[in-house]
Amino acid sequence: MGKKVKKEAEPPPKDVFDPLTIESKKAATVVLMLNSPEEEVLAKACEAIYRFALKGEENKATLLELGAVEPLTKLLTHEDKIVRRNATMIFGILASNNDVKKLLRELDVMNSVIAQLAPEEEVVIHEFASLCLANMSAEYTSKVQILEHGGLEPLVRLLASPDPDVKKNSVECIYNLTQDFQCRAALQELNAIPPILDLLKSEYPVIQLLALKTLGIITNDKEARTTLRDNQGVDHLIKILETKELNDLHIEALSVIANCLEDMDTLVLIQQTGGLKKLLSFAENSTIPDIQKNAAKAITKAAYDPENRKLFHEQEVEKCLVALLGSENDGTKIAASQAISAMCENTGSKEFFNNQGIPQLIVLLKSDSEEVREAASLALANLTTCHPANAKAVAEADGVDPLVNILSSRRDGAVANAATVLANVAMQEPLRAGLQSHGVTSALLGPLRSANTVVQSKAALTVAATACDVEARTELRNSGGLEPLVELLRSKNDEVRRHASWAVMVCANDELTAVELCKLGALDILEEVNLSVSRKNKFSEAAYNKLLNNNLSLKYSLTGYLSSSNIISDGFYDYGRINPGTKLLPLKDLCLQEPSDQRAVLLVNSKSSDVSPPPSTEDKSSDVGYGRSISSSSSFRRASKEKTKKGRGKKEEERVKEEEEVSTLPKLMGEGSPEKEWYPPFDPDFRVYVYEVTKSIFPITNIKEQIEVLARYVAEKMGGKMSKEKLHNFSWELHISELKFQLKSNVVPIGQIKKGIFYHRALLFKALADKIGIGCSLVRGEYGRAWNEVQLMNDSRKGLIGALPPPEVYIVDLMFHPGGLMKLRSREADLYRYL
Numbered sequence: 001m002g003k004k005v006k007k008e009a010e011p012p013p014k015d016v017f018d019p020l021t022i023e024s025k026k027a028a029t030v031v032l033m034l035n036s037p038e039e040e041v042l043a044k045a046c047e048a049i050y051r052f053a054l055k056g057e058e059n060k061a062t063l064l065e066l067g068a069v070e071p072l073t074k075l076l077t078h079e080d081k082i083v084r085r086n087a088t089m090i091f092g093i094l095a096s097n098n099d100v101k102k103l104l105r106e107l108d109v110m111n112s113v114i115a116q117l118a119p120e121e122e123v124v125i126h127e128f129a130s131l132c133l134a135n136m137s138a139e140y141t142s143k144v145q146i147l148e149h150g151g152l153e154p155l156v157r158l159l160a161s162p163d164p165d166v167k168k169n170s171v172e173c174i175y176n177l178t179q180d181f182q183c184r185a186a187l188q189e190l191n192a193i194p195p196i197l198d199l200l201k202s203e204y205p206v207i208q209l210l211a212l213k214t215l216g217i218i219t220n221d222k223e224a225r226t227t228l229r230d231n232q233g234v235d236h237l238i239k240i241l242e243t244k245e246l247n248d249l250h251i252e253a254l255s256v257i258a259n260c261l262e263d264m265d266t267l268v269l270i271q272q273t274g275g276l277k278k279l280l281s282f283a284e285n286s287t288i289p290d291i292q293k294n295a296a297k298a299i300t301k302a303a304y305d306p307e308n309r310k311l312f313h314e315q316e317v318e319k320c321l322v323a324l325l326g327s328e329n330d331g332t333k334i335a336a337s338q339a340i341s342a343m344c345e346n347t348g349s350k351e352f353f354n355n356q357g358i359p360q361l362i363v364l365l366k367s368d369s370e371e372v373r374e375a376a377s378l379a380l381a382n383l384t385t386c387h388p389a390n391a392k393a394v395a396e397a398d399g400v401d402p403l404v405n406i407l408s409s410r411r412d413g414a415v416a417n418a419a420t421v422l423a424n425v426a427m428q429e430p431l432r433a434g435l436q437s438h439g440v441t442s443a444l445l446g447p448l449r450s451a452n453t454v455v456q457s458k459a460a461l462t463v464a465a466t467a468c469d470v471e472a473r474t475e476l477r478n479s480g481g482l483e484p485l486v487e488l489l490r491s492k493n494d495e496v497r498r499h500a501s502w503a504v505m506v507c508a509n510d511e512l513t514a515v516e517l518c519k520l521g522a523l524d525i526l527e528e529v530n531l532s533v534s535r536k537n538k539f540s541e542a543a544y545n546k547l548l549n550n551n552l553s554l555k556y557s558l559t560g561y562l563s564s565s566n567i568i569s570d571g572f573y574d575y576g577r578i579n580p581g582t583k584l585l586p587l588k589d590l591c592l593q594e595p596s597d598q599r600a601v602l603l604v605n606s607k608s609s610d611v612s613p614p615p616s617t618e619d620k621s622s623d624v625g626y627g628r629s630i631s632s633s634s635s636f637r638r639a640s641k642e643k644t645k646k647g648r649g650k651k652e653e654e655r656v657k658e659e660e661e662v663s664t665l666p667k668l669m670g671e672g673s674p675e676k677e678w679y680p681p682f683d684p685d686f687r688v689y690v691y692e693v694t695k696s697i698f699p700i701t702n703i704k705e706q707i708e709v710l711a712r713y714v715a716e717k718m719g720g721k722m723s724k725e726k727l728h729n730f731s732w733e734l735h736i737s738e739l740k741f742q743l744k745s746n747v748v749p750i751g752q753i754k755k756g757i758f759y760h761r762a763l764l765f766k767a768l769a770d771k772i773g774i775g776c777s778l779v780r781g782e783y784g785r786a787w788n789e790v791q792l793m794n795d796s797r798k799g800l801i802g803a804l805p806p807p808e809v810y811i812v813d814l815m816f817h818p819g820g821l822m823k824l825r826s827r828e829a830d831l832y833r834y835l
Contacts, residue, residue, distance in 0.1 A: 027052055027062060034071040039080040046075065046086030053093045060097040069094070069103050076112040085125050088116050092128030095135035104136065110145040117154035123163045130158060130169035137176035146177065152186055159195040168207050171199060175214040184218050193218070193227045200236050205248060212240075212252035219259035228256075229266050238275045241282055251290045258298030264307050271311055280320045289329035296324055296335035303342035312343065318352045325360040330369045337361065337375035344382035350390060353383055358393045365402035370411050377406055377417035384424035391424045395431045400438045407443040412452040419447055419458035426465035433469065440466055441475040448484040453493040460488055460499035464506050473510045482507070482516055489525040494537070497529065501539035505546045514550035523547045523554070527580060554584050560780030564791070567770045568778075570607040571680050573747065574763055577780065588678050591747050595740040600748045602760065604767045605680045606687040681743075685751030689717065689764075690771050698772040706774055707790055707812060708819035714765045715818035718756035722815050732757050759786035761814040776812070788812040789824065 030052075033045035049068060052059050063069070072094075075087035091113065094100045104110075113136075116129035133151060136142040146152070155177075158170040174192070177183040187193075199211035215233070218224045228234065237260075240246050240253045257279065260266040270276045283295030299317060302308040321343070324336035340357060343349040361383075364376035380399070384391040394400075399421070406418035422440055426432045440462070447459035463485060466472045476482060485507070488500035504522055508514040517523070526544040530536040548555035549566060556562050557578045573587050576599045590601050693710060700706045715721060722730060735755040739748045750767065753760050759780065765788050766778040777789045791807040813820035 027059075028066050031063070031066045031068045031071075034068065034075070039078075039083055042075060042078070043080070043082045043086055046072075046083060046090060050086060050090050050093065053090060057097060060094055060100060063094065064097065064099055064103065069100060070107065073104075073107050073109045073112065076109065076116070081122075084116075085122065088113075088125050088132070089128045092131035092135075095132040101136055101139065101142065105141055105145065108145075110136070110142070110151070111149045114146070114149050114151045114154065117151070117158060119157075123161070123166065126158060126161060127163060127165045127169065130155065130166055130173060134169045134173040134176070137173045140180075143177055143180055143183070146173075147180075147183060147186065152177065152183065153190060156187070156190045156192045156195060159192075159199065164202070164204050164207065167199060167202070168204070168210065171196065171207060171210045171214060175210055175217070178214055178217045184221055184224070187218055188221070188223055188227070191227075193224060193233070194231050197228070197231055197233050197236060200240065205246075208246075208249055209252060212249060212256060216252060216255040216259065219256055222263065225260055225263045225266060228260065229263070229269060234260060234266060234270060234275065235273075238270075238273075238278060242278065247288065247291075250286075250288070251294050254291060254294035254298055258294065258301045261298055261302030261308065262305065264305060267302060267308050267311055271315065276311070276315050280315060280317060284320045284323050289327065289332050292324055292327060292332045293329065293335045296321065296332065296339045300335065300339040300342045303339060303345070306345070309343060309346040309349070313346050313348045313352075318343065318349055318357070322353075322356050322360060325357070325364065330367070330372050333364060333367070333372050334375040337364065337372075337379045340379040341375075341382045344379070344385075350383060350387050354390055354393050358383060358390060358399075359397050362394065362397050362399040362402060365399065365406060370409060370414065373406055373409065374411050374414035374417065377403070377414050377421065381417040381420040381424070384421050387424075388428055391421075391428060392431060394421060395425050395434065400425065400435060400440075404438050404440055404443045407447055412450065412455050415447050415450070416452070416454045416458040419444070419455070419462045423458070423462040423465040426462065426468075429468075432466060432472075435466055436469070436471055436475065441472055441481065442479050445479060445481050445484065448481060448488065453491065453496050456488055456491065457493070457495045457499050460485065460496065460503045463503040464499060467503060467506045468509075470510060473507055473513045476507065477510075477513050477516055482513070483520055486517060486520045486522045486525065489522060489529065489540075494535075497535065498537045498539050501526070501529075501537065501543040505539060505543035508543065508546035508550060511550055514547055518547060518551060523551065524583075531580060553587075556778065556780065557584055562766065562778040564775035564777050566778075568604055568767045569770075570605045572604040572767070574602040574759075576601075587680055587747070591681065591745055593746060595744060595746055598746055600736050600740055601746050602753075602763055603681060603683065603747050603749045604686065604763070605683050605749065606690050606751075607680075608682040608684075608687075681745075681747065681749060683749035683751040686749060686767070687751070689713075689751060689768060693768050693772055703774070704792055704821070706772075707769075707776075707792075707821065710765065710768060710772075710774065711812050711814055711819040714761050714768065715814050717754070718761045718764065718814075719754060721818055724816060727757075727815075730755065730757065732760075757784065758815060759784055762786035762788050765812065765814055788814070790821070792821075 027049070030045050030048050033041055034049075036042055036045070049063065049072075053063060072087050072090055075083055076091070078084045078087065091104075091109075095104065113129050113132050116125050121129075133146060133155070137146055152174070155170045155173055158166050159174075161167055161170070174187070174196075178187065193215070196211050196214055199207050202208050202211075215228065219228055234257075237253050237257050240249050241257075257270075261270070267276070270279070279295065279298075283292055283299075286292055286295070299312065299321070303312060318340075321336050321339050324332055324339075327333055327336070340349075340353060340361070344353075358380070361376045361379050364372050365380075367373050367376070380394060380403075384394055394403075403418045403421050406414050407422075409415050409418075422435065426435055426440075444459050444462055444466075447455050448463070450456055450459070463476065463481070467476060476485075485500060485503055488496055489504065491497045491500065504517060504526070508517060523544065526540055526547065529540045530544055545555075548558070552562060552566050552568060553573050553575065555566065557575050558580065560577060562568070571587065573590070575584060575590070578584055587603070693713060697706055697709050697713065700709065719730065719732070732755040736748065736753065739752055740746055743752075750760070750764050753764075756764070762778055763786065766776055769776045769788075775791065778786065779789060780786045788811070790810050790812060792810060793807050794805065809824040810821040811824055813822060
């Protein structure tokens with residue numbers, strides 16, 4: 001037998017590459033392997049990259065720089081399940097990096113990631129695909145992409161996954177998505193609330209917390225609250241609060257309950273099941289500040305509904321809130337104060353806080369925290385509004401000083417609230433007097449100058465409330481408070497303008513203050529405001545009229561009417577009718593003007609100045625202009641007599657002589673001596689009139705007889721009885737022109753006029769009637785007409801028992817039948833008959 005020869009192995013085919021095992025220590029090399037066509041290579045490369053990425057953020061950034069992201073996105077749709085799974089795991093980790101997120105959005109991989117949530121995929125793919133979406137959903141653009149690619153439905157489905165990681169990632173992604181209102185609406189359609197409620201039973205606190213946070217957002221919608229209630233969600237929440245071991249969930253559970261309490265049906269359900277008492281007791285007795293704070297916030301939200309407030313009051317929620325005011329935590333104090341503010345809409349609650357609550361809130365006004373002071377002042381503002389007893393309680397609890405201090409706070413809300421409380425206190429006269437001693441008026445100067453319209457409005461309102469007293473108006477005037485108040489009249493804000501007008505109206509009760517307001521331009525601003533239909537208001541019109549009542553000369557020129565309560569005093573002048581927006585020159589400026597062909601300005605002044613001319617001038621003619629010299633009473637009377645003798649035929653040399661006298665007389669007043677105080681021209685004749693009517697007419701006891709006698713007296717002084725046929729021959733124009741020439745001014749004292757028609761006589765009647773207490777009005781008509789109206793009781797009704805009819809109005813005849821009284825039935829017809 002021959003020797004056996006061993007058979008040699010067959011060599012591999014020449015076209016097949018021999019297997020090669022490579023050990024790489026460089027990430028760049030492995031990234032290059034991601035482009036391999038071999039499934040085993042791809043799977044192992046992905047596995048290595050996954051482990052590398054798990055080690056930290058720097059490695060994620062390195063992979064991004066090496067260009068690993070783009071080839072990995074292609075592997076998400078690979079045919080091989082292992083490759084696809086490993087690639088999904090990598091993206092679950094990489095997506096926490098912001099730069100990777102940005103690149104993924106640009107590469108538009110959302111559809112590929114969402115596809116991994118399909119029911120047939122294995123759990124590990126669900127876990128990392130949902131993790132990737134949870135990381136991506138933190139940014140708005142990614143939220144939109146997830147919704148557009150239908151990612152919400154599979155996420156809701158995965159809430160029922162047996163794997164806790166899948167549940168956690170899915171609910172976290174849904175929580176992020178619910179920040180968008182479109183997503184909340186879509187969740188309702190997908191009936192997502194029941195599976196989210198089921199997560200509250202999870203043994204993992206992080207899942208329970210995310211579920212509560214999600215419910216806290218979606219229950220802001222009414223439909224979601226209804227769904228929660230129908231699925232016994234409230235019971236779940238109450239049970240969480242009752243379980244001490246779940247105290248880390250209490251804060252979020254309270255947030256959800258706060259939303260549910262806004263729904264009346266839910267609140268009734270909680271109240272009927274005893275949950276409301278449990279909630280209030282839980283809030284009051286908890287030692288965790290955030291829990292107390294969230295409980296108070298829950299009450300605040302719900303208390304905006306009237307029915308909810310009623311239920312809360314029945315459950316004595318006020319006691320709980322007062323207890324929370326004593327918390328050491330500022331956040332709890334703020335939340336409790338805000339809840340009290342909301343509960344103030346309930347009358348019963350307001351009354352409860354009168355004894356319990358107001359003292360504690362006043363203590364909080366002294367807190368070091370500005371936020372606490374603002375919240376406490378808001379509660380007091382609401383408590384004292386339309387509730388005098390609470391306003392009194394604030395004053396009695398020494399609340400005024402801290403409120404005044406808050407007026408200088410840097411927080412506009414606190415300042416506005418404090419001003420409101422002070423205004424409410426000042427509404428009561430007994431309390432208002434005490435405010436001045438606390439420096440309220442001076443403290444309001446800062447708020448009046450604030451740039452915040454709410455602060456401006458409340459400050460002006462407080463001025464309106466406090467300036468009812470003379471002392472307050474004086475202090476406001478002396479401290480410079482009128483200037484910023486007047487500026488607020490220009491405000492474009494309706495409420496600011498309304499309250500500023502109110503304050504000006506109140507301040508105008510004081511003549512000195514009214515004069516100062518006019519100097520600051522209040523009258524001009526109000527006139528402009530009232531010309532605008534959109535800007536004017538009842539208070540701006542009332543303030544304007546109030547100021548006009550302290551400037552009757554302007555009022556008569558603008559309105560053509562003075563009522564019986566508008567008493568003409570010395571210094572009044574009738575310039576004639578002016579149009580709205582036209583400036584009325586001061587009397588001094590009018591006196592200094594040279595005579596012209598304009599209508600004479602009629603002056604009422606029985607008061608002589610304290611300055612007397614030198615003896616050497618006493619015998620001089622009174623033909624000297626008001627701005628250049630002062631004439632004595634005797635020279636005025638002499639001028640009155642001389643003017644009737646000289647008339648128009650005055651000799652030229654006499655006129656020259658008068659001009660020389662003017663140039664040589666010492667200039668005691670006006671432009672020649674600015675250091676001297678200017679006085680209106682004295683009217684000695686009018687003073688005589690006042691003396692005579694006071695002596696002869698004032699003692700008459702019958703008002704009608706007084707009016708008739710005074711009317712005849714006025715007619716006598718103004719040229720006597722006239723007839724309508726001869727009225728055109730009554731040369732009153734020449735007479736007035738002579739007076740203007742003699743006085744060298746357009747201003748003519750009413751007593752100097754001896755030939756007067758309607759408007760001269762009506763003014764003299766009104767001026768004399770006001771001196772002796774006869775009530776009458778002065779009305780300007782057209783074409784130089786004017787008349788007086790008086791009110792008289794019907795004699796036939798005197799002595800009768802019961803309500804008397806209103807007095808009847810009569811026109812006083814001063815021209816044709818002096819002393820006659822014409823009953824005013826039809827104004828136009830009766831005026832036509834008289835005039």
